[in-house]
Amino acid sequence: MPIQLTRYLPILTWGRDYNRTTLSSDLLAAVIVTIMLIPQSLAYALLAGLPPEAGLYASIAPIILYAIFGTSRALAVGPVAVVSLMTAAALGTIAEQGTMGYAAAALVLAGLSGAILLGMGLFRLGFVANFLSHPVIAGFITASGMIIAASQLKHILGINAEGHNLLDLLISLIKHLPETNWITAVIGVSAAGFLFWVRKGLKPTLKRAGVGMRVADVTTKAGPVAVVVLSTFAVWILGLTEYGVKIVGEVPQSLPPLTLPIFSPDLVGKLLLPAFLISIIGFVESISVAQTLAAKKRQRIDPDQELIGLGAANVAASLTGGFPVTGGFSRSVVNFDAGAETPAAGAFTAIGLAIAAVALTPLIFFLPKATLAATIIVAVLSLVDFSILKRSWTYSKADFAAVLATILLTLSVGVEAGVSAGVGLSILLHLYKSSRPHIAEVGLVHGTEHFRNVLRHKVKTDPKVVTLRVDESLYFANARFLEDSIQDRVAAAPDVQHVILQCTAINEIDLSALESLEAINKRLDEMGVKLHLSEVKGPVMDRLETSHFLDDLTGQVFLTQYEAAHVALERCQKIKSG
Amino acid sequence: MPIQLTRYLPILTWGRDYNRTTLSSDLLAAVIVTIMLIPQSLAYALLAGLPPEAGLYASIAPIILYAIFGTSRALAVGPVAVVSLMTAAALGTIAEQGTMGYAAAALVLAGLSGAILLGMGLFRLGFVANFLSHPVIAGFITASGMIIAASQLKHILGINAEGHNLLDLLISLIKHLPETNWITAVIGVSAAGFLFWVRKGLKPTLKRAGVGMRVADVTTKAGPVAVVVLSTFAVWILGLTEYGVKIVGEVPQSLPPLTLPIFSPDLVGKLLLPAFLISIIGFVESISVAQTLAAKKRQRIDPDQELIGLGAANVAASLTGGFPVTGGFSRSVVNFDAGAETPAAGAFTAIGLAIAAVALTPLIFFLPKATLAATIIVAVLSLVDFSILKRSWTYSKADFAAVLATILLTLSVGVEAGVSAGVGLSILLHLYKSSRPHIAEVGLVHGTEHFRNVLRHKVKTDPKVVTLRVDESLYFANARFLEDSIQDRVAAAPDVQHVILQCTAINEIDLSALESLEAINKRLDEMGVKLHLSEVKGPVMDRLETSHFLDDLTGQVFLTQYEAAHVALERCQKIKSG
Incomplete structure (x- = not known):
């Protein structure tokens, strides 16, 4: 109670020490x-x-x-x-x-x-x-x-x-x-x-x-x-x-x-x-x-x-x-x-x-x-x-x-x-900017476990595995953009078998974005492509676990992008040799 | 020109292949x-x-x-x-x-x-x-x-x-x-x-x-x-x-x-x-x-x-x-x-x-x-x-x-x-959420170069160096919140000599946020505290370089958080022994 009072009456704090x-x-x-x-x-x-x-x-x-x-x-x-x-x-x-x-x-x-x-x-x-x-x-x-x-x-x-x-x-x-x-x-x-x-x-x-x-x-x-x-x-x-x-x-x-x-x-x-x-x-x-x-x-x-x-x-x-x-x-x-x-x-x-x-x-x-x-x-x-x-x-x-x-x-x-x-x-311009986030295709930097933008760095990629890094939280204003972008990239690359979303910059996924991810997952599935996530942040993962998305996901959630790319490539080779 | 026409008249695309x-x-x-x-x-x-x-x-x-x-x-x-x-x-x-x-x-x-x-x-x-x-x-x-x-x-x-x-x-x-x-x-x-x-x-x-x-x-x-x-x-x-x-x-x-x-x-x-x-x-x-x-x-x-x-x-x-x-x-x-x-x-x-x-x-x-x-x-x-x-x-x-x-x-x-x-x-709720971003104090995970939230992990910290990770792009709606948060944390910790902002999740810094960073830098300076940045993304860094902020910054910009923490600690020890 006295703490409450000093919070609402700052005079009680400085008044006490008042002197000549x-x-x-x-x-x-x-x-x-x-x-x-x-x-x-x-x-x-x-x-x-x-x-x-x-x-x-x-x-x-x-x-x-x-x-x-x-x-x-x-x-x-x-x-x-x-x-x-x-x-x-x-x-x-x-x-x-x-x-x-x-x-x-x-x-x-x-x-x-x-x-x-x-x-x-x-x-x-x-x-x-x-x-x-x-x-x-x-x-x-x-x-x-x-x-x-x-x-x-x-x-x-x-x-x-x-x-x-x-x-x-x-x-x-x-x-x-x-x-x-x-x-x-x-x-x-x-x-x-x-x-x-x-x-x-x-x-x-x-x-x-x-x-x-x-x-x-x-x-x-x-x-x-x-x-x-x-x-x-x-x-x-x-x-x-x-x-x-x-x-x-x-x-x-x-x-x-x-x-x-x-x-x-x-x-x-x-x-x-x-x-x-x-x-x-x-x-x-x-x-x-x-x-x-x-x-x-x-x-x-x-x-x-x-x-x-x-x-x-x-x-x-x-x-x-x-x-x-x-x-x-x-x-x-x-x-x-x-x-x-x-x-x-x-x-x-x-x-x-x-x-x-x-x-x-x-x-x-x-x-x-x-x-x-x-x-x-x-x-x-x-x-x-x-x-x-x-x-x-x-x-x-x-x-x-x-x-x-x-x-x-x-x-x-x-x-x-x-x-x-x-x-x-x-407000409109801010929303506009975040409604068209930067989505980079990334590849492995030779000799490291780091993944970087294919347009900016010399990196290793594989036509069967596409890794995309979205540099923005996913929410209603960019959920459909994400759907469109992924559908476009996959439609343009007929050899793709695995899509990995690297989630390092994703601080939030709201319900619209979750439904878009579900739609993406389903559409990719119909094209015979698996969807994986990598490097999902703790609070985002906690939230995803309350939904059915992880059960329906055709691929996996990986702790690191390196592991994700490795596993995806391995599977492609198995299919080839199998 | 023909490409333009097919873009605005999709009928030209599918019409060509029309058959029995x-x-x-x-x-x-x-x-x-x-x-x-x-x-x-x-x-x-x-x-x-x-x-x-x-x-x-x-x-x-x-x-x-x-x-x-x-x-x-x-x-x-x-x-x-x-x-x-x-x-x-x-x-x-x-x-x-x-x-x-x-x-x-x-x-x-x-x-x-x-x-x-x-x-x-x-x-x-x-x-x-x-x-x-x-x-x-x-x-x-x-x-x-x-x-x-x-x-x-x-x-x-x-x-x-x-x-x-x-x-x-x-x-x-x-x-x-x-x-x-x-x-x-x-x-x-x-x-x-x-x-x-x-x-x-x-x-x-x-x-x-x-x-x-x-x-x-x-x-x-x-x-x-x-x-x-x-x-x-x-x-x-x-x-x-x-x-x-x-x-x-x-x-x-x-x-x-x-x-x-x-x-x-x-x-x-x-x-x-x-x-x-x-x-x-x-x-x-x-x-x-x-x-x-x-x-x-x-x-x-x-x-x-x-x-x-x-x-x-x-x-x-x-x-x-x-x-x-x-x-x-x-x-x-x-x-x-x-x-x-x-x-x-x-x-x-x-x-x-x-x-x-x-x-x-x-x-x-x-x-x-x-x-x-x-x-x-x-x-x-x-x-x-x-x-x-x-x-x-x-x-x-x-x-x-x-x-x-x-x-x-x-x-x-x-x-x-x-x-x-x-x-x-x-829209209001989205702006509200991003106006009070998650700001985690992070510390070094023992035996690694990784920094994690002090509240979630057992990590090493030092009272003279505070590292904060802001999990949101910085823009007008959270610029003042950032000022308040940093000022609060520093005012509550009288031993602080270095503040490091780990910028992994920051996809954008708009002009309001830039001015807030300038104000933070100046206020910290008046308290005798240096401000450093670490792991700033490429496009954000490009933008910062067009401003005076980097010239006025009392500290440095580090490529990795590990380096930042290391250098800051070293300086504190120099002051002590000097």
């Missing part, structure tokens, strides 16, 4: 992460189409819940770019941005997402996330980054533009381009320029000036805060709102409110698929960050428990005025680099953000939306990376096809279509 | 099959919800087109039970049975099905059919047989009943049971009883009486003809139509009419999925019959050319007032047993049926529908076979789950839902 040193490390990390998160939370709320405070709320309760249930010591949970984009795409089909219905649907989306993650965690279904291949994720994130950047251009230019895919967005942007507010554009472009410089130019400068690596890093990460402060101040002093610069405006000074999502069947029906995709994408993003950071300290991540941690975080977001959240890459890395030792650092961050929500919100009244858009654009452009196309093209055409489909569909149709197409295509 | 002997064999087979097909064609038209002549038409032109394009020498193409049921289910959503729209939709369905089959044949997509696993097909045919039998009970009882799944059908039957026409019921039940006796009792009796096996077989197959003649005669003589016995009635005396299916976008949209499922199920049924018969004479079947043959047959059905057709099991076996040598036998059968359509249709005016229903019921009950449940339960729980889902959904929802669920579930 870990406390001070965690506190320092929390201060740094809090400073970084304030502009980021506001910006991702804007991206999700929600009021800025929703971003703060989504960073407070979820982070605490994750601290209790999550297994990563450094993961920082909250709104992240791709999930915020997916949230906007999902909610866009339900209600207009800025309406009550939109915010209410965001709570339902977070609640559903939390329920899905919790369910997957409790039933240990984390493997579902494995069907998102790495290249598909890379392609999806690249395409999402482009859409996010394009979606923020309207704030930079101070115009209206709509669309959940790149094409719609760009058309809409071009149509409204004449309405550009030039003062907004100046703020937006200079903010973006400054942030780019901070990222690309400041760090090397600091390093050359002899500033320590870590300090340089943290200073760089504080760039967005500087931009926020400067541009807010400029708008306030110069009274730029009168020139049409759009600002964040009044943000309620309050702790996260208690909210109750209303799961109407209609809304649930519409949001279930998006919530599922958000959960999976969020989980995949989060777990890879957590794994990377844990490995650096030889710590363990339990994927199923991570689902529970993230699920609890999303339920918390749903109950406290937030929207879907997950473990973010940049904030987690900052947290880790700043020295966070335990999830308590996350809890301290939550306290910092809560203070910000209560005390600092009046200060951001004049914060221009263009600045937030600039921070988003600079953050997501680092996600855009087309190298996956080249990498996959060189390594595997099937992976390339899946990436290309993901990118093209995400850009042209939308995030849900893109990720679904990528997953569907990679 | 083959002609007489084919003619005899054609006569027997024609006699068998007349009642069967009428019955399957009834099952599909179409007028009886549609069954005859669907057996004439399609059989000729298949004779030109198909590769099987004995396959008999025409309406079959399961496809007729699927046709009724698909058309039931479009129009009322008996309306013009219903018959017109049947032409479109056959046309679409033909186009899909032709397309799959030309683009060599026959492998798609492989995703229907044997157990799923077995479950689907069993459940379909039950639905077909239940759907014919209304004709036996002379009542109305509707429904495309067993539940709806049974409820409807029970509701209308009080309306039973007793005279119809007497005809139906006695016809069914007689046919059962012919099947189960007559053959043994004939054999005991010294009649040859083949004659006994043919006599048995002629049972339905006898029932048709007897019951038609009875209805006519006794004037039973006045007592409400439903009869086939007037059937136009004509050759198959030329018909033009109208592919309206709306209709195509609604019928595309059913047409696809009908094509796949029909193809699978047809090819397995063709393979079985071809094997008996060491002949070859080309699955892609079979698609073209069946596609052409369906297009022909669409253009001559028919409905979807495929190669049928019972008629092909009769054709084969009756001595058919070439597809010309099919063409002669078509002539026989054309004569029947022109000359014999007035004779079946008084044929009671109950008789046709009885022939269907007796024919399909042989399809109902629950042994697949027991077989799959014993052999593989995953296959059992797929069969059970197929049967339950086919019975409770309908044919399309059933077959889709079966295919979907078997």
